[in-house]
Amino acid sequence: MAEDRSADARAADARTADDRTAEHGPRYDAAALQAKWLPRWDVLKSFRTDDPADKRPRKYILDMFSYPSGDLHMGHAEAFALADVLARYWRQQGFNVLHPIGWDSFGLPAENAAIKRGVDPREWTYANIAQQSASMKQYATSVDWDREIATSDPEYYKWNQWLFLKMYEKGLAYRKDSWVNWDPVDQTVLANEQVLPDGTSDRSGAIVVKKKLTQWYFKITDYADRLLDDLNQLEGSWPPKVLAMQRNWIGRSQGADVDFVIEGREARITVFTTRPDTLYGTTFMVVAPDSDLAAELVNGSTDAVRTSFADYLVQVQKTTEIERQDASREKTGVFLDRFAVNPINGERIPIWAADYVLADYGHGAVMAVPAHDQRDLDFARKFGLPVRVVLDTNQPVTGAIPVLPINPETGEAELPDDLAPLDPAHTGVALTGDGRMINSGSLNGLSKSNAIKRITEQLDAAGNGRASKNYRLRDWLISRQRFWGTPIPIFHAEDGELVPVPEEQLPVRLPSTEGLDLQPKGISPLGAADDWVNVTLPDGRAVRRDPDTMDTFVDSSWYFLRFLSPRDDTRAFDPKEADKWAPVDQYIGGVEHAILHLLYARFITKVLFDLGYVNFTEPFSALLNQGMVLSGGSKMSKSRGGVNLGDEITAHGVDAIRLTMVFAGPPEDDINWEDVSPAGSAKFLARAWRLAQDVTSAPEIEWRTGDHALRRITHHFLAEAPGLIEAFKFNVVVARLMELVNATRKVIDSGAGGADAAVREATETVALGLSLFAPYTAEEMWEQLGYPPPVALYGWRKADKTLLVETSITAVFQVDGKVRDKAEVSPKIDQADLEKLALASAGVVRALGDRSIVTVIVRAPRIVNIATKP
RNA sequence: GCCGGUGUGGCGGAAUGGCAGACGCGGAGCACUCAAAAUGCUUUGCUCGAAAGGGCGUGUGGGUUCGAGUCCCACCACCGGCACCA
Numbered sequence: 001m002a003e004d005r006s007a008d009a010r011a012a013d014a015r016t017a018d019d020r021t022a023e024h025g026p027r028y029d030a031a032a033l034q035a036k037w038l039p040r041w042d043v044l045k046s047f048r049t050d051d052p053a054d055k056r057p058r059k060y061i062l063d064m065f066s067y068p069s070g071d072l073h074m075g076h077a078e079a080f081a082l083a084d085v086l087a088r089y090w091r092q093q094g095f096n097v098l099h100p101i102g103w104d105s106f107g108l109p110a111e112n113a114a115i116k117r118g119v120d121p122r123e124w125t126y127a128n129i130a131q132q133s134a135s136m137k138q139y140a141t142s143v144d145w146d147r148e149i150a151t152s153d154p155e156y157y158k159w160n161q162w163l164f165l166k167m168y169e170k171g172l173a174y175r176k177d178s179w180v181n182w183d184p185v186d187q188t189v190l191a192n193e194q195v196l197p198d199g200t201s202d203r204s205g206a207i208v209v210k211k212k213l214t215q216w217y218f219k220i221t222d223y224a225d226r227l228l229d230d231l232n233q234l235e236g237s238w239p240p241k242v243l244a245m246q247r248n249w250i251g252r253s254q255g256a257d258v259d260f261v262i263e264g265r266e267a268r269i270t271v272f273t274t275r276p277d278t279l280y281g282t283t284f285m286v287v288a289p290d291s292d293l294a295a296e297l298v299n300g301s302t303d304a305v306r307t308s309f310a311d312y313l314v315q316v317q318k319t320t321e322i323e324r325q326d327a328s329r330e331k332t333g334v335f336l337d338r339f340a341v342n343p344i345n346g347e348r349i350p351i352w353a354a355d356y357v358l359a360d361y362g363h364g365a366v367m368a369v370p371a372h373d374q375r376d377l378d379f380a381r382k383f384g385l386p387v388r389v390v391l392d393t394n395q396p397v398t399g400a401i402p403v404l405p406i407n408p409e410t411g412e413a414e415l416p417d418d419l420a421p422l423d424p425a426h427t428g429v430a431l432t433g434d435g436r437m438i439n440s441g442s443l444n445g446l447s448k449s450n451a452i453k454r455i456t457e458q459l460d461a462a463g464n465g466r467a468s469k470n471y472r473l474r475d476w477l478i479s480r481q482r483f484w485g486t487p488i489p490i491f492h493a494e495d496g497e498l499v500p501v502p503e504e505q506l507p508v509r510l511p512s513t514e515g516l517d518l519q520p521k522g523i524s525p526l527g528a529a530d531d532w533v534n535v536t537l538p539d540g541r542a543v544r545r546d547p548d549t550m551d552t553f554v555d556s557s558w559y560f561l562r563f564l565s566p567r568d569d570t571r572a573f574d575p576k577e578a579d580k581w582a583p584v585d586q587y588i589g590g591v592e593h594a595i596l597h598l599l600y601a602r603f604i605t606k607v608l609f610d611l612g613y614v615n616f617t618e619p620f621s622a623l624l625n626q627g628m629v630l631s632g633g634s635k636m637s638k639s640r641g642g643v644n645l646g647d648e649i650t651a652h653g654v655d656a657i658r659l660t661m662v663f664a665g666p667p668e669d670d671i672n673w674e675d676v677s678p679a680g681s682a683k684f685l686a687r688a689w690r691l692a693q694d695v696t697s698a699p700e701i702e703w704r705t706g707d708h709a710l711r712r713i714t715h716h717f718l719a720e721a722p723g724l725i726e727a728f729k730f731n732v733v734v735a736r737l738m739e740l741v742n743a744t745r746k747v748i749d750s751g752a753g754g755a756d757a758a759v760r761e762a763t764e765t766v767a768l769g770l771s772l773f774a775p776y777t778a779e780e781m782w783e784q785l786g787y788p789p790p791v792a793l794y795g796w797r798k799a800d801k802t803l804l805v806e807t808s809i810t811a812v813f814q815v816d817g818k819v820r821d822k823a824e825v826s827p828k829i830d831q832a833d834l835e836k837l838a839l840a841s842a843g844v845v846r847a848l849g850d851r852s853i854v855t856v857i858v859r860a861p862r863i864v865n866i867a868t869k870p
Numbered sequence: 871g872c873c874g875g876u877g878u879g880g881c882g883g884a885a886u887g888g889c890a891g892a893c894g895c896g897g898a899g900c901a902c903u904c905a906a907a908a909u910g911c912u913u914u915g916c917u918c919g920a921a922a923g924g925g926c927g928u929g930u931g932g933g934u935u936c937g938a939g940u941c942c943c944a945c946c947a948c949c950g951g952c953a954c955c956a
Contacts, residue, residue: 027908197951197952197953239874239875240874240875241873241874241875241950241951242874243874244873244874244875244951244952245873245874245950245951245952247873248872248873248874248951248952248953249951249952251952251955253955253956255956271956272955272956273956274955274956275956286956329954331954354954355954356954356956357954357955357956358954358955358956360955361955361956362955362956365956366956367956368956369956373956374871374954375954375956376956378954470955470956471955472952472955591950591951594951595951663882663883663893663894664882664883665882665883666883669876669882669883671882672881672882674881675881675882675883675895676881676882676894676895677882677894677895677896679895680894680895681894683908683909684894686909729884731882731883731884731893731894732883732884732885732892732893734893734894735883735884735892735893735894736892736893737893738893738894739892739893742893745910749910810889812888812889814888814889814936814937816936816937817888817936817937817938819889822889846923854936855936856936857888857936857937859888862888862889863888863889863937865888865936865937866936867936867937
């Protein structure tokens, strides 16, 4: 083996060995660096952004603020490391960067902990905030601590109440009595967005039940179209997944409302359908059994129907949400012995009640077209209802309108022979594809989309239908029957009148918990705070305060604006500051908020736009979803154990943990902590740090005199890194830094030594680059190199273009696409010379053998490919 | 079922249509050491071969191209979201 090694390598072996025994120099000590720099940075306050005269361009970099439920964990460590890279990067690029921090400090965990320990939620919350902010400072996030906010401060939640009142004025906050999601463990209502797909609460994990209650709602459905359409603006700067999830959640369907006359009922029943083209194929109607409509229709029916319906309703209400959503479940239903009239052909169709129709979507009733809708077909086959095909899916959509065979007896088009085998009545498979209309009067021959257009016009003209849209999105239920939240600023008069709390009386502060039982019991604990809840108005009326608190997602729906003027006690935020800084240029957070928080924040931003407080309609111009940190393949949490951030920091140092987070892979990807090496990161940091120890030249040294090859590597790094950062390829930047460190090490050990100018230049570049990821190490290096702190405020250096020009290039010679030889050539070599060189090279000659050349592709100076045949 | 995403060494991952596997982890060997740790150096896709040098190789199958991890078509697998939403 030893024979293969170069003389240089052996010399290096010997030298490093000697150095180590001889020197006993200082060792890299992460804990010591943290202890040294943290207090100094505290004094410097380098990341304040409050100078109104600052003329630099601005960037607003924000990570989703954290819930102070304990100390920081690995998930925070990843998110904050990533966001901090961007904040520090843009600062280096000459931007005035706003990177604030705050605490989403209202909510159930504080309240539950308070109940458990018998203390005020305030104590628990603010103790946690103190602990987390200390950890965050140690973690060296480059934030402006002067702008720190906590949503549980009255100075903050006052403005939640202000926002509520504004929305109330505009009719966007309203009360209604409705079926709501009820969490039986936390004893509070939940928004739809907080119910997981398996029907459990996202907080407590309890199976959510339905309860009929009067609650406060925000009218987010008024904004459904804008929330959906404006997603197009975010295309390319938000993750496709989040855009898809939001679109899905809003769930807009286009179609038509169709009015059906009901026998024995004055008012018509309107149904929503996305397939008005199939109106001729409607053979029955279905209403949701739990709708008011069903109850009313049953009332007007026979005793027998009333009995069977009552039984059915009991059965339906016993069904859990989870069972109900199972599409493979057998269809159930009862005939109501009532009839509707199809407006297009006057046909009399029976009305059924069945739980596959939902009371709170559309109008709670559907026109059933079994031939072209699978659910209707399943129902029709179960209960022996007729199936009529009105769209021939065998016919091509384009081309001449086919001539349809007419049955002379009925005068109707017959099912074409080739369609008969597909008859849904027999196959049980609905025909949902496109084709040509049949059995549909004036629609015959039209394609699906043309028929939809035509029939909608016809219905509209006749006054019994119109184009219509429906949404999956529901209004946002914001009341919570819990203590630790923003009180809703409304008085209830005895006659039921709602009296908004006058703005000048805000904030409506939470009372002391003294004497209050916070134990969840289904009604808000605030209702029992007699002194607080009972108020006499100036006009002498005795009123009661609304005892509920707001969903904490109200707090987080506008907090990014509060950071802009965090101490302003005259308004929620200063619109002038909003003009300057907002919207957020880069938002960073977990994908778990893809719908909840992001949808609400987008909604409130649009409301504030409509109210004239901001001049933009989307709060977050770009979004990055960091992955999760996993341990043993599953998400880490306090209950499940896993890796503890504090322990990791103690073992490897803050810088090594931060570096590990960014080096692990692309930011969006999950990190399996077992797959990465914080010890390896620490080793690299020590290597980088040692470079600064070894530099012996003074800061004034002339770069140009240094090692040329190393200078080229340095300047390639300077040229390449910014693009990589902006593409979020932090891991690649770290890799390039490692290469730069390795190259510098080599020059020190086996080249010009620590006095070389290029060694200083490279080491300074390492410090500047490293300051994005490992602030302590970078700061220490910077000081060692002879500069005052903070390294974070030194600008990025421009690459010297003359050093980027290649002087020699490795040309690759291929035969039939396989590399057979290489040669060092001038970048200016011309095509003919390169071809000659290739054809003459030993590797090419050997590979060619006696094969004959078909073509030679030359792309000077990089590649020659010779295509051959035997 | 619909929508979004991802498939590259033992592992994390890199690669404007032009040398696949940068950088790191892990492994192997060596140096230093009484020894170990730490550190440094060398090496490391699989495979045939003593070597020189071959063959294979980016989920599968096709296609475009002188040339495909990258572009196109059709699949497969996995992850995530939605789903009796008319």
